[in-house]
Amino acid sequence: MSEPPTTTKTPEQAPPPPPEHHQHPPYQAHHFDTMVQQVDAGKLGMWVFLATEILMFGGLFCAYAVWRANNFEAFDIGYAYLSWEYGAFNTLVLLASSFTMAWAVRAIQLNQQALCFTLMGLTLLGGVIFMGIKAIEYDTKFSAGMGPGIFYEAPERAVKYFAEHPEATEVAGVADSPEVADAGGTAETADAAPQDDASGEADGQAAASTNTNGTALPSGGEVAEQGIVERVERKTARHADLAEMPEGYYWKHPPEQLLQARPFFSIYFLMTGLHGIHVLIGMGLIGWIMLRVKQGEFNSEYNAPVDLVGLYWHLVDLVWIFLFPLLYLI
């Protein structure tokens, strides 16, 4: 094996083999002919895994595309509540951490263990900062009642607000809205606050729930489209009014539009949540590799784990490169 028959495999026969691994370096598995073959096999395996990761995120990107095409208004409303400054800062943090990760791989390939350790520490720090910003963003969303799915309470809380502040309905121009007139529908959540003027009919929710598949919509397509145009016009007017709302109204839209934005936040939390889980896993892997670097396990001859964890971290960066403009900017 140390004398390969083909000329292509000669240059990588690495350091003098220790006695217990008489034919090859200790970090070369027995079932590989050469280190080149071992490294190439490992990298191909990692790339196949990354391909499945792309397809997994692809499902969510598909949900984004379909919902956005069907429900553009939801995205138009919802994205007003994302801070592009946070998103852009996190983009820079992830790009920088990708850079330090690529540099760390270079360092270990050049036998610079200490530099590699430092650079991976910086990469880990990037992950910490990213998740810190993400935590601030999530906290802001949840405290505004804009969580995913059942945690999306913004419309009910907005209705409750109007029930407690009748004067605000005038400012917001929602007094004519039948939904707000029925504001007592959320009386169960409004119990804590003194509230005499709004009626306590708690059946609004049940009465309003109809079909969910959309087939039995009373109006035809054209009528519905007309309704959209009207709503967009009304929204433009109200958006300006809401800036002068009394204290305590956190949102930039009236209740019925907050309800429309619900799918946006579900998609936002699913996409950024799955991405955040990947960041956390990547941080764990980087910490593990840092320990092994510290123990001197890797050098210029053997560094595949550093390389492969680097690939994973770059994929996390790659997904965010698409998430940032789609969620925060467009």
Next chain:
Amino acid sequence: MADHATTEHSTSGEEHHHGRYHPHVVPLPMLAGVFAALLALTVITVAVTLVDLGGLNLPVALLIAAVKASLVALYFMHLRWDSPFNAVALIAAFLFLALFLWFAIVDTDQYAPQMMPITEREGLVGPGG
């Protein structure tokens, strides 16, 4: 694959002084240059959204993102010097993703009008809320 690695070994020149097995070590100025380009593209993609291009905003943003992703894949992820099999895995994933998205979006146009008026359908308080 080994053939490819050895070719790079002889052409890149950087790793002659240190060891035996290295397909390619990316030069630091190149990594820094790619990082600078990625930062610049991030600034551009934010700046472009301040300009209303109408329907073009989304394609432009996706195009910039694709360029950034290519830079990351080619240089940070080393794909430019890797075995082409790795690129095949990545490109195949994107092809299948494109196929998936394409069919889903084509179908979307067929039922869009009935999906839109969510407030009229469910009332103000939706299910589960």
